[in-house]
Amino acid sequence: MSPAEEAWDLLRGLLFAERRRFLGAAAQFDLHPAQAGALMQLDEHEGLPMHEIAARLACDSSNVTGIVDRLEARGLVTRRACERDRRVKHIVPTPLGLEVRDALHARMAHAPAGIARLSTADQRVLRDLLAQALRGAGGSA
Amino acid sequence: MSPAEEAWDLLRGLLFAERRRFLGAAAQFDLHPAQAGALMQLDEHEGLPMHEIAARLACDSSNVTGIVDRLEARGLVTRRACERDRRVKHIVPTPLGLEVRDALHARMAHAPAGIARLSTADQRVLRDLLAQALRGAGGSA
């Protein structure tokens, strides 16, 4: 097992723990994971086309219709027609949606305790190594 | 933003990319994510109690009944009564289940390209930092 695989093995454990954190954050706002995931993708104030949400969530476009339906019913997002391409609808968070989105991000933003416990010097080394690893390619597989 | 949070920010991107990899691996074997997750937890040859699977999947025990039902229907696992506590059923992978489980693990085991691309020395530093961060506490939040 190479050091890279050993590092990856450790990371997978972290990944699993963080999934619980995400589930808890979503549940706090009575959102299903997919709804929370969609809302958190709405970074841009211009809104995001629905097919782009589907791509980021790695699911079929047909699912996004229902997910957005429920977010819209709760007043968290609105559908807005695109002027340049009338097929496209942009999903824009409402003020309430922005609040919830930010709260979700805030809850996920602070680093896991183990990382925060490292010395500042070690944190910098870790950050720089990760930046180097993730630079360029998507970093996936 | 502290170096720890910057590192965590980078890691969250990696986490998202790896979710796609997991979904792809599960789909390759016609397994739903929860089914693949359950099967991959069956590390021990003695099998795992159902409530333990529920705990690891962070879901209610009632869900595990159905998940195991479907894995069992496909010949991937079997239920085995526990001798010491007759309330408990251990879920044991069949030979076929072991094959699929190992294939899933194999597909997730190799490190993301970005990490594998690091020099061996850097990989070791990364591994050691992660080991230090994840040692002791669960590392969650």
Add this chain to the structure above:
DNA sequence: TATTGTTATACTCTATAACTATA
């Protein structure tokens, strides 16, 4: 012709609550 979003369908996941058997 291809793409965007919707709808219909079937299957699965998920939590909650009530139940049985066992501890």
Add this chain to the structure above:
DNA sequence: TATAGTTATAGAGTATAACAATA
């Protein structure tokens, strides 16, 4: 009394296929 697993139920996610509107 408490715990393990099941069942019933309701709501939601998911992929597939077919569709209308638009490009």
